[in-house]
Amino acid sequence: MDFLNSLDELEALYGAPGPAATRKVARQMTPLYRKWIMASRFCVLTTVGPEGSDGSPRGDDGPVVVELDPGTLALPDWRGNNRIDSLRNIVRDGRVSLMFMVPGSNNVIRVNGTAKLTADPAMLARFDRDGKQPRTVAVITIAEIYSQCARALMRARTWTSGDESDGLPSVGDLLQEMTQGEIDGKAYDAEWPGRAATSMW
Secondary structure, rough: OOOOOHHHHHHHHHOOOOOHHHHOOOOOOOHHHHHHHHHHOOEEEEEEEOOOEEEEEEOOOHHHHHEEOOOEEEEOOOOOEEEEHHHHHHHHOOOEEEEEEEOOOEEEEEEEEEEEEEEHHHHHHOOOOEOOOOOOOOEEEEEEEEEOOOHHHHHHHHOOOOOOOOOOOOOOHHHHHHHOOOOOOHHHHHHHHHHEEEEEE
């Protein structure tokens, strides 16, 4: 199998992007990009570090980020599995990308920039939920915002194909496989809903 080894080879296959692909880029929040991102309760955070890259889903029951000013977003780190892969990467290499999605829309809004983590009490307090706060907040300086072509979600029929989860292995099944049975998958799955309900934030 032959692989492409130069940008010239790659660009010869694709040609130049059209005006719509290049003129849609903003360097900070605009009224319409703001409206779109504030409607998003879910994004994928991508970071890079010495061990490689990491993609992490982030979600909330309202806007997944808060706008601090037109060039800055704040992303709280709500409870998870404590692997903190993304956070380790941010501390060592601040480059980040985010893909914002809204159910029903085939468009994705992308933000590229740099991030720093803070545990500043005033910042954490901005996200207070009945006395529960994130342990850290990623403060993201926007380098560019732009919309992604809708074809990927259209091809995948992301919002129209219905529930296709029947028959998939559960997380308990995966853990049981990966630990050669040391973790009881059925017990893990049975306990998970109750644990999640009390540790969402």
